[in-house]
Amino acid sequence: METPEKTASRPIDFIRQIIADDLRTGKHRTTVTRFPPEPNGFLHIGHAKSICLNFGIALENNGVCHLRFDDTNPSKEEVAYVESIMRDVRWLGFDWHDKLFYASDYFPALHDYALQLIRLGKAYVCELSAEAIREYRGTLTEPGRESPWRNRSVEENLHLFERMKTGEFEEGSHVLRAKIDMASPNLNLRDPVIYRILKVPHHRTGDTWCIYPMYDYTHCLSDAIEGITHSLCTLEFEDHRPLYDWVLDTLQTPCHPQQIEFARLNLTFTVMSKRKLLQLVKEGYVDGWDDPRMLTISGLRRRGYTPAAIRNFCHEIGLGKRESWIDMTVLENAVRDDLNATAPRVMCVLDPVKVVIDNYPEEQVEEMEAVNHPQDPAMGSRMLPFSRELHIERADFMENPPAKFHRLGPGREVRLRYGYLITCTSVVKDEDGTIREIHCTYDPATRGGSTPDGRKVKGTIHWVSARHALPCQVRLYDRLFVAENPEADKDINFKQHLNPHSRICIEAAMAEPSLTDLAAGTQVQFERQGYFCADTVDSQPGKPVFNRIVTLRDTWAKTQQKIN
RNA sequence: UGGGGGAUGGUCUAAUGGUAAGGCGGCGGACUCUGACUCCGCUUAUCGGGGUUCGAAUCCCUGUCCCCCAGCCA
Numbered sequence: 001m002e003t004p005e006k007t008a009s010r011p012i013d014f015i016r017q018i019i020a021d022d023l024r025t026g027k028h029r030t031t032v033t034r035f036p037p038e039p040n041g042f043l044h045i046g047h048a049k050s051i052c053l054n055f056g057i058a059l060e061n062n063g064v065c066h067l068r069f070d071d072t073n074p075s076k077e078e079v080a081y082v083e084s085i086m087r088d089v090r091w092l093g094f095d096w097h098d099k100l101f102y103a104s105d106y107f108p109a110l111h112d113y114a115l116q117l118i119r120l121g122k123a124y125v126c127e128l129s130a131e132a133i134r135e136y137r138g139t140l141t142e143p144g145r146e147s148p149w150r151n152r153s154v155e156e157n158l159h160l161f162e163r164m165k166t167g168e169f170e171e172g173s174h175v176l177r178a179k180i181d182m183a184s185p186n187l188n189l190r191d192p193v194i195y196r197i198l199k200v201p202h203h204r205t206g207d208t209w210c211i212y213p214m215y216d217y218t219h220c221l222s223d224a225i226e227g228i229t230h231s232l233c234t235l236e237f238e239d240h241r242p243l244y245d246w247v248l249d250t251l252q253t254p255c256h257p258q259q260i261e262f263a264r265l266n267l268t269f270t271v272m273s274k275r276k277l278l279q280l281v282k283e284g285y286v287d288g289w290d291d292p293r294m295l296t297i298s299g300l301r302r303r304g305y306t307p308a309a310i311r312n313f314c315h316e317i318g319l320g321k322r323e324s325w326i327d328m329t330v331l332e333n334a335v336r337d338d339l340n341a342t343a344p345r346v347m348c349v350l351d352p353v354k355v356v357i358d359n360y361p362e363e364q365v366e367e368m369e370a371v372n373h374p375q376d377p378a379m380g381s382r383m384l385p386f387s388r389e390l391h392i393e394r395a396d397f398m399e400n401p402p403a404k405f406h407r408l409g410p411g412r413e414v415r416l417r418y419g420y421l422i423t424c425t426s427v428v429k430d431e432d433g434t435i436r437e438i439h440c441t442y443d444p445a446t447r448g449g450s451t452p453d454g455r456k457v458k459g460t461i462h463w464v465s466a467r468h469a470l471p472c473q474v475r476l477y478d479r480l481f482v483a484e485n486p487e488a489d490k491d492i493n494f495k496q497h498l499n500p501h502s503r504i505c506i507e508a509a510m511a512e513p514s515l516t517d518l519a520a521g522t523q524v525q526f527e528r529q530g531y532f533c534a535d536t537v538d539s540q541p542g543k544p545v546f547n548r549i550v551t552l553r554d555t556w557a558k559t560q561q562k563i564n
Numbered sequence: 565u566g567g568g569g570g571a572u573g574g575u576c577u578a579a580u581g582g583u584a585a586g587g588c589g590g591c592g593g594a595c596u597c598u599g600a601c602u603c604c605g606c607u608u609a610u611c612g613g614g615g616u617u618c619g620a621a622u623c624c625c626u627g628u629c630c631c632c633c634a635g636c637c638a
Binding site: 010011013017036037038040070072073075076129130133134137138139140141142143144171172175184185186187188190193195196197198212214215216218219235236237238239240241242261263268274316317318319320321322323324325326327329330333336340341345347374375404406407415416417418419448449450451457458459460461462525527528529530552553554555556557558559 | 565566567568569570571574575576577578579580585586587588589596597598599600601602630631632633634635636637638
């Protein structure tokens with residue numbers, strides 16, 4: 001990992017406690033964990049929690065963490081997803097070394113185990129239709145009924161299963177089921193289907209198979225084959241643990257990993273399910289999986305989030321078993337924290353209005369030195385051209401400012417950061433009343449923004465020289481949803497809570513000229529505005545396009561709200 | 565209403581029979597050439613009712629509320 005984690009004092013979570021106990025008692029010498037995504041979509045911030053957990057445990061215990069694709073349903077899976085997942089895990093800063101696996105690698109072994117199950121009398125080929133199986137399963141309160149095919153002979157089952165494999169039967173006509181207990185109060189144990197016929201080519205095994213194993217059967221065996229010590233998953237699989245254990249207890253497997261469940265991540269003002277994210281992409285509400293408003297890993301990356309920020313976030317939120325909602329501000333804070341330390345400061349005027357310094361020589365240009373980071377001198381400094389005509393932020397001027405307004409107004413003095421102190425003398429307006437020019441005078445004794453006479457100036461504002469400014473496109477991103485929980489009301493479609501202002505494009509912001517050749521993907525702080533990143537897709541050489549990652553904390557905006 | 569989980573300030577996480585702690589948020593203040601950063605202060609909690617105990621968030625009983633499960637998805 002390139003960045004050391006924040007040493008936040010957080011007690012270890014219940015999973016790490018279990019692991020520490022297992023290590024201490026000698027149950028295990030080391031840890032083998034795994035991150036097992038299904039390649040049917042892009043990874044999102046919720047997956048990051050699991051990635052940081054599993055790979056983090058490996059790092060902490062000198063163990064290993066496998067990356068295993070759970071690719072047992074070829075009708076939903078694609079290589080493109082495999083590639084994006086590998087990229088995202090690497091980008092987050094984790095390394096699976098040579099431990100890259102696919103559940104599909106185990107199809108032959110899984111098939112052998114199925115044969116074993118049949119020979120044990122613990123699995124049978126069932127010819128009930130999908131609907132019939134559902135009916136036979138019973139309900140939450142009533143037991144199920146046994147399938148009429150449940151008591152076939154081992155030989156017949158073997159023969160039928162072979163015929164399923166060779167493609168003799170149609171999809172849906174036959175399945176292989178584990179023979180457990182149709183009366184079990186746990187529905188997962190009512191003879192679950194473990195193999196189904198799917199005449200679909202697989203992205204890795206091609207046409208080799210037309211029967212594919214189900215998750216519950218595959219996952220535990222894959223874990224056992226790989227020698228996983230702790231198999232960590234989310235709460236909804238708690239009910240599946242008895243089945244996980246049944247398969248491994250019934251078959252003679254090399255080991256029996258322990259499944260431990262934890263609560264998935266819920267974040268306010270977003271949706272997390274792959275299905276809903278896919279819907280946003282497919283229906284064009286966002287520009288793709290990597291739209292900077294998406295909380296996918298690729299979206300966060302394009303937005304400008306750093307891997308360290310995401311890792312710190314995953315660490316800060318903790319781990320437990322209760323359903324919890326993490327406030328979006330916690331994520332936003334994590335980037336602010338990281339970028340505050342690492343992002344160079346620059347100036348960019350988002351909503352420009354012209355300032356003319358009447359007593360400044362017409363053709364004169366001065367080079368003003370500006371430090372790149374006020375708390376980190378090692379980041380050096382740069383020179384900013386200063387001239388008679390500048391751009392400042394429209395919001396930094398008010399004709400009739402309220403008491404606490406520390407910025408420019410008629411007769412008021414303000415500091416131009418690293419520039420001069422200027423005082424507003426007059427204003428030029430259009431017919432419609434919008435301000436076109438602000439006229440000022442400057443104090444030559446305040447070069448660089450200093451006050452040799454020691455006078456205090458409340459306000460310091462950012463600016464760029466009009467002649468030297470780099471016009472650029474800036475996208476102001478905000479949260480995608482306006483509702484804290486867009487899925488809360490089942491009668492209201494989550495898309496009705498989309499934020500209509502989640503992206504505001506500014507076509508001609510004015511940036512300081514040093515930004516001209518900023519490399520795409522680089523994060524900077526626009527002073528007094530927020531953290532921005534040169535977009536990796538739309539930036540051109542010499543013509544960067546900026547994404548707002550997150551605003552700076554803005555206490556002025558808060559007090560302003562209170563005034564109104 | 566069967567089974568499996570869960571309930572600690574606004575929110576997230578600790579305390580593993582012995583002073584209910586910390587982060588985030590919020591509020592107030594200090595500092596400041598970013599109304600940023602940093603620093604300081606404040607605020608608010610053990611789901612209810614019984615019991616065991618010198619002592620209970622923790623153990624027992626009981627009640628309430630919330631989440632998950634009836635895919636040939638994972």
